[in-house]
Amino acid sequence: MSNQTDLLKAKPELVCPAGTPAALRAAVDSGADAVYCGLANETNARNFAGLNFTPDLLEQGIAYARGHGTKVLLAVNSFATAPRTQLWFDAIDTAARLGVDAVIVADIGVASYAAERHPQLRLHLSVQAGASSPEAIRYYCSEFNVKRVVLPRILTVTEIAAIHREIPCEIEAFVFGNIGMMSEGRCSLTNYVTGTSTNMDGVCSPANAVHYMDLPDGSKTAELGDFEIDCFAPGEHAGYPTICKGRYLSPVRKEPYYAFEEPVSLNLSSLLPDLIAAGVTALKIEGRQRSRSYVQAVVSAYRRAVDDIVAGRWHDLSGLVALTEGGKETQGAFQTKKWR
Amino acid sequence: MTSELTMGPLLFHWPAETRRDFWFRVADEAPVDTVYLGETVCSKREPFFNPHIEEVSERLTRAGKRVVWSSLAQVVTAIDRRASTGIAEFEAADIEANDASLLPLLRRKPHRIGQYLNVYNEATITHLASNGAYHFSLQPELPAETISRLTEAAEAAGATTEVQVFGRVTLALSARCYHARAHGRTKDNCLFVCESDADGMELQTRSHHKFLAINGIQTLSHRYLELSAEIPLLVAMGVSAFRLSPHSLDMIEVARAYRQLLDGRISTDETFAKLAGLGMPQPVMNGFFHRKPGYLHVGAQPELS
Known part of the structure; x- marks a missing residue:
């Protein structure tokens, strides 16, 4: 230093x-x-x-x-x-x-x-x-x-x-x-899911495509467009559904995991x-x-x-x-x- | 002008012999005009295929294919930089630049622009063409109207355009390797776990909906892009080349189907039926072209005869 x-x-x-x-x-x-x-x-x-x-x-x-x-x-x-x-x-x-x-x-x-x-x-x-x-x-x-x-x-x-x-x-x-986990200027995940583009429209995970849903067991899902980005246990902080911070299933993991990065x-x-x-x-x-x-x-x-x-x-x-x-x-x- | 059919680059980390044999078959049997060799995703993978690259390139050239070297899409480390700029040293090589790192080295030398370099408007086309770019492989997320405008701008600059019509679509790049992460590793000690997924590692949502595919630092669509129904419109716009992104299904037969479609010998529906018969995963996607969520399929799914 x-x-x-x-x-x-x-x-x-x-x-x-x-x-x-x-x-x-x-x-x-x-x-x-x-x-x-x-x-x-x-x-x-x-x-x-x-x-x-x-x-x-x-x-x-x-x-x-x-x-x-x-x-x-x-x-x-x-x-x-x-x-x-x-x-x-x-x-x-x-x-x-x-x-x-x-x-x-x-x-x-x-x-x-x-x-x-x-x-x-x-x-x-x-x-x-x-x-x-x-x-x-x-x-x-x-x-x-x-x-x-x-x-x-x-x-x-x-x-x-x-x-x-x-x-x-x-x-x-x-x-x-x-x-953000993805290289800036090289991500069309939002466009894939919502039809509005980060590069072309300046939008990432737009609020109008976000839905939260309360499930009978007290857990809560967070969706972007038609896709579930995460599901939160009762009492767990329900974060905003940004695709690169969601939890997903992979054939090599037993449990849902943050495939890209934790929030x-x-x-x-x-x-x-x-x-x-x-x-x-x-x-x-x-x-x-x-x-x-x-x-x-x-x-x-x-x-x-x-x-x-x-x-x-x-x-x-x-x-x-x-x-x-x-x-x-x-x-x-x-x-x-x-x-x- | 006849529409060109192109193959590659191969995005996945297939074992070197599999990769070699794939390109041998393309040389011997596939009705494609141009092939894109080169590792575009991860510079760590490059040494595996190096022993075969010369024989593959020679066989393709002998078979009358134009061989293009596609560069690394994201350049961060010293190894990346060597991999990226190294290909510019071959004077005679036809190079596709996927990152701005290469552009200074290609100045006023004829070259191609790959789909990872952001080209969204006429001014970008004009600027890059003045630097020597003569062919633009366009971003998969572009809607029809943008493709049309860019193709016009390219023509005005004496250049041509190419659009991917088949295969999973690149949605994002990262410095982090998500394949390694899934296996509890990091990019530096990855042990090349990506080799076990010939078409990428599938990610599903927690409610078991198929969503994305992981390929090292790259995130792809889960669905395959399939634009046979849009090809007549793309041809009318002046797009001159159509790209097939290699997957583990029989790509020779995939190429034959698209070649027949481009030659007007089979219909869109017949093309789709052939692709479905080859094991193309369904449903397919074409949403980006129609300015809709990319994963969607817009329009009636072609009927299976």
């Missing part, structure tokens, strides 16, 4: 979720260095009812954030789908017009449009692009002048450090929140010094679908932690476990390859 001077020099940016104007203000007030948001349509990967911004609300959000020295990033990170391609181009034009600090893109066509039409607009490569090797990241940097890559949540800290040495752009890494949240608080030393420029908190109070709690805690670490003080984020999914946390792929 690096010494304190190195860490101070490399004080990372805390990038926080803003699913709504209220969450944006909460994140800004709690000490976010940057907030990221999306427009209220298919152009971003959290296209949920009641979330996101109209161009007018985004403009107000930018004004509020700027007033507090906070940057605003716009996620245009689903995949522009013909024949609706223009919708994504319009989002890029809106971002340029409102003067956001960067747009987060995943699609080659969208990146190409942004680089050609708005060369002054800063581009970040979304985690949805799934760029997990230095070669892939360098491709996006050289083709579209991408300035930062949001790394997939599948790399160890050691691997992140190695990538850092081989790429010409900044690294943003997820540190807290929901952890846990990512919490890398104890790895923060290592991530910073590995060359991570920005620490990202997931959760644009979360409430204002959640955003406030997580952002404040991480603000203190980052400030403590760069000041060489001991930090404690144990309180955050209460905010994780089902009260369970993981360091995911980040600590060890055994996760794979």
Whole structure:
């Protein structure tokens, strides 16, 4: 681990979720260095009812954030789908017009449009692009002048450090929140079950396809579309039916098991010094679908932690476990390859 | 222009000799124009087949098949990186890129784009074509209208498109090996447990509904995609190649059925009856094409004569 001077020099940016104007203000007030948001349509990967911004609300959000020295990033990170391609181009034009600090893109066509039409607009490569090797990241940097890559949540800290040495752009890494098991931008499980697509519509496990059913013995099933994703015993916390966190039957297992991953949240608080030393420029908190109070709690805690670490003080984020999914946390792929 | 029929890549970890004999039979008997070799799912599997790759490739080429090298779909580790970029070193090779890692190495060299590289719009087609891409194998989740637009854009860029019409469909990739996980192992000490499932390991819901299939880091549909009824429309859109994804049933006969359909010698219903007779698991799926949940079969199931 690096010494304190190195860490101070490399004080990372805390990038926080803003699913709504209220969450944006909460994140800004709690000490976010940057907030990221999306427009209220298919152009971003959290296209949920009641979330996101109209161009007018985004403009107000930018004004509020700027007033507090906070940057605003716009996620245009689903995949522009013909024949609706223009919708994504319009989002890029809106971002340029409102003067956001960067747009987060995943699609080659969208990146190409942004680089050609708005060369002054800063581009970040979304985690949805799934760029997990230095070669892939360098491709996006050289083709579209991408300035930062949001790394997939599948790399160890050691691997992140190695990538850092081989790429010409900044690294943003997820540190807290929901952890999807599938490679970002390469999952059509939701479309298989519900007919709406994560890549094309910005939707994962949409609420309108979710059904809970109480069974006579007191247990409860959680279904997505026509498929049972899990069944919970009486008294067991009934989680949200996300396909990659369900329990299934396999010919090689006696009991239903979490075939992909248990419903846990990512919490890398104890790895923060290592991530910073590995060359991570920005620490990202997931959760644009979360409430204002959640955003406030997580952002404040991480603000203190980052400030403590760069000041060489001991930090404690144990309180955050209460905010994780089902009260369970993981360091995911980040600590060890055994996760794979 | 005659529609092309293509085979592969083989997604599953078949024993090396089985895999070799499969490709020998394809060379000798299958009416396919192009074959995709190469390990697209797991770089750890690659060394097993390496001793046979040259003889397989030679036999296919001698039989008049065009051999394409399909690259790894997800590149994370050092081994992945070597496996992915290694194939770009062969000057004469026809390469299908499944991940952006390869694109810098293929710059301005004619190449193909595989179904794992996200291509959803005209601008992506145009950009990749300007980099040298001349053939696009489209994502299975695309609906008809998108396929049509992308095929138009490809034509305008001097490129062609391909659509998978048979076999389980890739739904997701992960860094984690779910085959190893099911057996209480991890990717690093997997002991190649995926070898025992020639068509993937089936996952059922807790209420015993067939749902998904696991193949290492890959998650597939439980159902087989079967687009014989949609082929006339795809041909009319200008799609030039139709992909069969290999499974353990008799793929030579599967290829013959689709070839006869493409040549107008048998009907859609007759094609379906032949596939059913070969043991194709039913019901099949075509939902993605119709912008419906992918696992569904839209339209009357062709009647068995």
